[in-house]
Amino acid sequence: MSGPDGPAVAAENGPEEPALATDALPAEWSDADDWTDEALALLRSLRTPHRLNRVRQVAYALYCTVLILVVWGGVPSLGLFLQAAMGADYTGGGPALLAAVPGGVAAVGLAVLLLAVRDGLWRGPVVPPRATIDWLLVHPVRPGPVLRPWFRLSCGLAVFPGIVASAGAMVVLGLTVRAGLPAALAWCLIGGTCLPLLGVCAALSVERSERAARLARRLTPYATVLVLGFAAQSALAAAGHSVHWLDRVVLWSGPWGWAGIAALAPTPAAVPGSGAAAALLIVSTVVGLVRADRAAGTVSLTLLRERARNAASVLAALRTVEPRAARLAVNAATGGDRRLKVRLPAPRRAWLVVYWRDTLALLRSPARLGRAVLLTVPALLCAVPAHAARWNVSLAATGLALVFGHLAVAQLLEPARIDTDDVRRASWTPFPFAGLMLRRSVVPTVLGALLGAAGSTVAVLCGAGPAAWLAPAAVPALVGAGLVNACRGAARRDLLYRPAQATGGGAGNIVAFAAWYAAGPAVAVPLLALPFSAALRGGTVDSLGRAAVVGAVVAVGLFHWARVRAEKLPAQARPGRAG
Numbered sequence: 001m002s003g004p005d006g007p008a009v010a011a012e013n014g015p016e017e018p019a020l021a022t023d024a025l026p027a028e029w030s031d032a033d034d035w036t037d038e039a040l041a042l043l044r045s046l047r048t049p050h051r052l053n054r055v056r057q058v059a060y061a062l063y064c065t066v067l068i069l070v071v072w073g074g075v076p077s078l079g080l081f082l083q084a085a086m087g088a089d090y091t092g093g094g095p096a097l098l099a100a101v102p103g104g105v106a107a108v109g110l111a112v113l114l115l116a117v118r119d120g121l122w123r124g125p126v127v128p129p130r131a132t133i134d135w136l137l138v139h140p141v142r143p144g145p146v147l148r149p150w151f152r153l154s155c156g157l158a159v160f161p162g163i164v165a166s167a168g169a170m171v172v173l174g175l176t177v178r179a180g181l182p183a184a185l186a187w188c189l190i191g192g193t194c195l196p197l198l199g200v201c202a203a204l205s206v207e208r209s210e211r212a213a214r215l216a217r218r219l220t221p222y223a224t225v226l227v228l229g230f231a232a233q234s235a236l237a238a239a240g241h242s243v244h245w246l247d248r249v250v251l252w253s254g255p256w257g258w259a260g261i262a263a264l265a266p267t268p269a270a271v272p273g274s275g276a277a278a279a280l281l282i283v284s285t286v287v288g289l290v291r292a293d294r295a296a297g298t299v300s301l302t303l304l305r306e307r308a309r310n311a312a313s314v315l316a317a318l319r320t321v322e323p324r325a326a327r328l329a330v331n332a333a334t335g336g337d338r339r340l341k342v343r344l345p346a347p348r349r350a351w352l353v354v355y356w357r358d359t360l361a362l363l364r365s366p367a368r369l370g371r372a373v374l375l376t377v378p379a380l381l382c383a384v385p386a387h388a389a390r391w392n393v394s395l396a397a398t399g400l401a402l403v404f405g406h407l408a409v410a411q412l413l414e415p416a417r418i419d420t421d422d423v424r425r426a427s428w429t430p431f432p433f434a435g436l437m438l439r440r441s442v443v444p445t446v447l448g449a450l451l452g453a454a455g456s457t458v459a460v461l462c463g464a465g466p467a468a469w470l471a472p473a474a475v476p477a478l479v480g481a482g483l484v485n486a487c488r489g490a491a492r493r494d495l496l497y498r499p500a501q502a503t504g505g506g507a508g509n510i511v512a513f514a515a516w517y518a519a520g521p522a523v524a525v526p527l528l529a530l531p532f533s534a535a536l537r538g539g540t541v542d543s544l545g546r547a548a549v550v551g552a553v554v555a556v557g558l559f560h561w562a563r564v565r566a567e568k569l570p571a572q573a574r575p576g577r578a579g
Contacts (some may be wrong), residue, residue, distance in 0.1 A: 036137065090176055106256045107231040116202055122334045125203050134305070143298070148296045187274075188262070194255070195259055236379055366534075369411075379408060382397050387537065441480070452471035478525070
């Protein structure tokens with residue numbers, strides 16, 4: 001935009017980004033043509049009849065949120081404190097918790113910043129409605145007063161989860177290490193509010209600048225690896241393998257670590273320099289907010305239109321209950337996965353073509369292979385506490401490990417999902433569609449087994465015992481669960497709108513739809529969790545053999561189920577049969 005903010009646009013974007021400055025100046029107008037105050041006053045008067053309804057909606061949403069927090073968080077926390085006052089001791093896990101704080105807080109803090117930056121790649125903190133972009137901002141009005149309220153709204157929405165998380169951290173510290181509640185809340189609020197605000201400021205930089213967006217895309221894989229590294233460090237420290245000098249390095253490595261120093265300040269494990277770390281975090285947040293608030297009014301009108309279209313596409317996909325469509329829309333808006341020009345010698349035998357295409361597709365999309373590797377790490381880490389814990393904790397840890405394992409192998413099943421998105425894509429192959437889907441599972445099963453074997457080898461070398469070799473044994477069943485999901489067909493939105501008496505109300509409808517949508521892992525994880533948990537706790541040859549047999553039986557059943565589902569897809573895709 002031009003006018004009073006015009007020079008600021010050129011100054012902010014600089015000579016290296018003339019496109020943004022040009023887009024921000026669609027027409028020349030002077031201060032005498034400025035109608036900002038009049039336009040905003042007119043809009044306020046026109047919106048007055050609707051403002052009361054909007055206030056009621058916001059108040060009702062806030063009431064529901066507070067009620068949920070009180071019922072599910074406040075009341076149980078009060079009960080725990082009452083039990084502690086009557087003699088209950090919750091300090092047994094205090095040392096392990098304090099040891100896990102440096103890596104854990106750093107992992108969460110860096111993940112918050114990473115998610116905010118990724119949001120800035122496709123949406124951003126400044127996304128006004130389409131009417132504001134297409135009508136109001138093309139008139140002689142200053143963009144600053146119009147866009148800054150949306151940036152401030154994004155800041156407020158980002159801070160709210162941080163406040164809730166700080167309250168939860170206060171409860172945990174008060175119960176496990178007997179920290180003073182006011183001091184614990186005050187110190188935890190420093191990280192709980194500053195990190196989300198820093199993330200919003202970083203997202204605005206990514207939204208405004210293509211150079212920052214390119215840098216964010218380039219650094220995302222490394223930041224993801226660092227988050228997983230911090231999480232692994234936290235898990236190992238909680239298990240008694242803490243490295244003190246590494247904890248100090250992590251705590252002082254950046255804002256994500258400064259929040260951990262602040263969280264440890266009211267505890268016996270306080271780190272020297274807590275006040276300096278808190279001051280650094282607060283000052284950097286204030287400086288970032290001041291600069292971002294000034295820059296919020298200089299976002300290019302062209303970029304605003306693009307982000308509004310992206311947000312509308314994702315919202316439309318979510319409203320029609322199409323999570324995959326929403327995920328693809330976000331992926332396209334963020335630039336998509338990087339494609340490599342990789343070549344493989346063509347096979348000499350026709351039956352190898354499917355496997356050749358699947359391997360080539362995965363090699364050309366290294367991001368999927370990278371995500372599969374990264375998700376394998378938390379799967380193995382979750383299986384570690386299942387070895388020596390009580391049966392209920394072991395069962396929960398094993399189930400969580402299987403969920404991460406399913407997510408890992410699901411990254412390798414993208415060729416099957418592409419075929420099921422449009423069955424006409426499979427017209428090149430002479431195989432029946434159901435047979436093609438089964439062949440699509442071969443490469444993911446082999447690669448998943450290799451990843452599991454590699455992780456098991458590392459675990460065995462670290463002293464995990466023979467139970468670590470259960471990882472590759474679970475891969476076929478998890479691939480079968482992913483294939484069942486890939487062959488689910490068109491979204492069954494009718495499950496959401498069935499009569500309330502049939503499913504027990506609206507919640508029953510949501511549960512029915514979720515069970516249909518995630519049918520594969522919903523069946524595989526419970527069936528595998530019990531025998532695999534028993535094998536991890538027992539460690540005997542018999543228990544390992546029983547778990548492997550159960551995994552094979554579940555895999556056969558899931559592949560048969562996927563075949564049955566796949567046989568129905570071509571008929572559903574024919575004209576007149578899509579509904």
